[in-house]
Structure formats: C-alpha cells, structure tokens
Amino acid sequence: MAIRDRALALGFDAVGFAPAGLGDRPRRALAEFLAAGWQGDMGWLADRAAWRGDPAQLWPEARSVIVLGTNYGPAEDPLALAAQGDRGDISVYARNRDYHELIKGRLKQLAGWLARGVAGQPPIAVKVFVDTAPVMEKPLAQAAGLGWQGKHTNLVSRDFGSWLFLGEIFTTLELTPDPPAVDHCGTCRRCLDICPTRAFPEPYRLDARRCISYLTIEHQGPIDPALRPLMGNRIYGCDDCVAVCPWNRFARATAEPALQARPDLTAPALAELVRLDDAGFRRRFSGSPIKRIGRDRFVRNVLIALGNSGDAAQITAISALVDDPAPVVRDAARWALAQLEAGDYDPAG
Numbered sequence: 001m002a003i004r005d006r007a008l009a010l011g012f013d014a015v016g017f018a019p020a021g022l023g024d025r026p027r028r029a030l031a032e033f034l035a036a037g038w039q040g041d042m043g044w045l046a047d048r049a050a051w052r053g054d055p056a057q058l059w060p061e062a063r064s065v066i067v068l069g070t071n072y073g074p075a076e077d078p079l080a081l082a083a084q085g086d087r088g089d090i091s092v093y094a095r096n097r098d099y100h101e102l103i104k105g106r107l108k109q110l111a112g113w114l115a116r117g118v119a120g121q122p123p124i125a126v127k128v129f130v131d132t133a134p135v136m137e138k139p140l141a142q143a144a145g146l147g148w149q150g151k152h153t154n155l156v157s158r159d160f161g162s163w164l165f166l167g168e169i170f171t172t173l174e175l176t177p178d179p180p181a182v183d184h185c186g187t188c189r190r191c192l193d194i195c196p197t198r199a200f201p202e203p204y205r206l207d208a209r210r211c212i213s214y215l216t217i218e219h220q221g222p223i224d225p226a227l228r229p230l231m232g233n234r235i236y237g238c239d240d241c242v243a244v245c246p247w248n249r250f251a252r253a254t255a256e257p258a259l260q261a262r263p264d265l266t267a268p269a270l271a272e273l274v275r276l277d278d279a280g281f282r283r284r285f286s287g288s289p290i291k292r293i294g295r296d297r298f299v300r301n302v303l304i305a306l307g308n309s310g311d312a313a314q315i316t317a318i319s320a321l322v323d324d325p326a327p328v329v330r331d332a333a334r335w336a337l338a339q340l341e342a343g344d345y346d347p348a349g
C-alpha cells in the first residue's frame with residue numbers, strides 16, 4: 001500500500017495503522033502511575049495528562065494514527081560495557097546524533113506527501129509527534145501492530161527486538177487499522193531481574209524515580225545516595241532491561257548512518273570526562289542528545305561512576321571538584337571521595 005511503501009522508502013523500518021484512540025487500560029495505567037508519584041520531577045508527564053491518555057482529546061478530528069518505527073539496534077552487546085569500570089557507559093540511543101531530529105525530519109516528509117493528497121479528494125490534515133508530545137507512543141504502537149509492551153514497559157518487536165524508536169502521524173484520513181500486537185512475554189522475567197535498582201514494583205509497571213535512565217538524564221538534583229552504588233558506570237541512560245530481552249535475537253544492527261555509534265561516545269574514559277568544564281562539555285557533546293543535560297548534571301553522573309570504580313588514581317581529579325560552583329557536583333565529588341577513601345559522606349555537608 002502506498003503509505004507503507006513511501007514510509008519504508010524514507011528510511012522507516014516498521015509501519016502500522018491504528019484508530020486515533022486508546023482503550024481504557026493505558027489511560028488507567030497513566031493515572032495510577034501519576035497518582036503513585038512515579039514520574040518524580042518529570043512534571044510534564046502530568047501536565048496535559050488528559051491529552052496524553054486520549055488522542056481523541058488531543059485532536060478530536062483525527063481518525064487514524066500512522067505509527068513509524070526506526071531501528072537503532074547496536075552492533076555489539078551493550079551489557080558488556082558494565083564490566084569496564086574505568087569507562088562511562090552511555091546508552092545506545094545517545095551514542096550519536098539526537099534521534100528526534102532524524103525522525104521528525106522523516107515524519108514531516110511523509111506527512112507533507114500525505115497532506116498533498118489526491119487531486120479531487122478532500123484535503124487531508126496531519127500532525128507529527130515524536131517523544132516529547134503529550135502522546136502515549138507505546139500503547140499506540142501496540143495497537144498498530146508494531147509490537148507489544150513488554151514487562152519492562154517498552155515495545156518489543158518480533159523483527160527488531162527492543163530497539164525501535166517510535167514516532168507518529170495523526171491524520172483525518174480513515175485507514176484500515178492493522179491487527180493489534182499480542183503479548184509474547186510469557187513466563188519470562190529477565191528484564192525485571194536484571195534491573196540494578198529494582199525499578200519495577202511489578203511486571204509492566206515502572207517507578208521512574210528508581211530508574212537509572214531517569215536519574216542520569218531527567219533528575220536535576222543530587223541522586224539518592226542509596227541508589228548511587230547500584231548505578232555502576234552508567235553515566236547517561238541505561239539499557240539493561242531492554243538489552244537482556246530474548247526477543248533481541250531477531251534484532252539487527254541499524255544501517256542508518258546517523259545512528260552509528262561515535263567511537264568517542266561508546267566507552268569514554270571517566271578520567272577524561274570528569275575534567276570537563278562548560279566549554280569543553282559543549283564542544284565534546286555538540287550534536288549529541290547528551291548536551292541537553294548540561295555539564296553539571298553530566299559531571300555529577302561521572303563522579304558517581306568514579307565513586308563506584310574503585311580507582312584510587314582518580315582521587316586528585318575528584319578532590320579538585322569538592323569546591324565546584326555547582327552544588328550537585330560538590331555533593332557527588334564528596335560522595336565519590338568517601339567511596340574511594342572509605343571515608344565519611346555527610347549529605348548535609
């Protein structure tokens with residue numbers, strides 16, 4: 001069919017159609033998630049929750065959603081990095097350019113083509129979304145048949161495992177929906193058991209406040225000291241639950257040039273990252289999604305990884321940051337020193 005062919009020609013790897021609505025379950029799950037406070041300081045998840053939980057409220061004229069998946073499968077097993085304590089583990093999605101730009105550009109191309117429509121037919125209205133809009137992308141992708149929400153809450157595809165970025169085109173066009181995907185997790189619980197911080201209160205539910213992805217990327221203040229030793233060398237995001245999924249045996253490395261891992265972002269030396277000042281940070285992460293969190297939060301993460309590294313050779317570099325102008329950096333530096341010198345850490349200090 002023309003839309004699918006066009007989407008694949010533009011570089012998308014998976015395409016499906018769903019009605020512009022969500023059943024009760026995702027809406028209820030979102031309400032329960034927010035009532036439990038699992039969003040932590042991602043207040044934007046609660047803002048416009050009515051739109052997020054119901055595409056019909058976000059855009060009442062929309063009739064269908066075209067869900068597009070982009071394969072970002074890594075060439076090597078991301079779990080292997082956890083063993084390299086002197087190196088920073090950056091999650092697969094952040095090892096090159098910001099995926100939002102790539103996907104949004106392609107969504108706009110496809111939407112523009114669609115909106116031009118067929119001569120003599122009524123005009124077709126379209127809106128494109130990726131990640132940051134008030135849309136629940138995973139339940140929509142499941143409804144469009146791209147995969148199912150696994151126990152780690154992310155979408156699992158039979159063709160690409162856990163490695164699909166999602167994006168959507170909402171449209172006034174009536175499209176015949178694809179059959180929704182069915183859950184194939186069965187009795188497996190690998191993703192739940194591998195989580196270093198025990199962030200899943202139960203299967204299919206995530207307390208984001210304990211998730212290393214949230215802690216390293218979204219959370220702005222000092223990280224709960226009880227969780228720091230569990231973070232290991234993860235300095236931007238975490239892939240453990242998605243990488244361990246057995247359905248990744250069907251995954252393949254992405255062929256997309258913009259998503260190939262930059263060698264300097266695959267396993268950078270912590271000793272080098274901890275020395276970054278503002279200008280150095282901006283230079284190093286130009287064009288990368290990491291730039292968004294700024295030098296202070298990033299160096300906070302690096303200091304926690306150093307505290308977990310057991311590498312006493314870094315004590316001098318860490319000591320240089322105990323008087324850093326940024327409170328989160330000072331706090332993490334004192335904690336890292338206490339870890340490496342087996343000394344005291346006073347959070348109030």
Ligand code: B12
Nearest residue numbers: 029030033091131137154155165166204205213214237238
């Ligand atoms: C907020 C957010 C986060 C937060 C919270 C994650 C979360 N699970 O809610 C944080 C910062 C932790 C995060 C982390 C990551 N994220 Co994120 N994130 C989002 C965002 C913006 C919204 C998700 C959301 O609505 N959460 C609210 C909860 C309520 O909804 P939910 O996740 O759908 O989960 C509910 C359902 O699973 C439901 N449910 C479904 N089935 C069932 C069955 C039963 C029986 C039950 C009881 C419940 C149930 O219950 C759950 C909640 O309790 C989306 C983009 C978007 N606009 O959708 C990207 C998105 C989900 N993230 C994405 C990615 C890649 C990641 C990371 C892998 C990045 C990384 N490597 O660090 C991690 C994975 C962590 C994890 N296990 O989820 C991708 C996922 C792609 C995919 N294939 O699924 C998305 C879709 C972005 C994109 N456009 O590609 N993320």
Ligand code: SF4
Nearest residue numbers: 195211212238240241
């Ligand atoms: S991303 Fe990491 S910390 Fe977050 S739920 Fe998955 S395994 Fe746990």
Ligand code: SF4
Nearest residue numbers: 150151185188191245
């Ligand atoms: S690891 Fe197992 S339980 Fe988790 S999403 Fe994959 S199949 Fe489902």
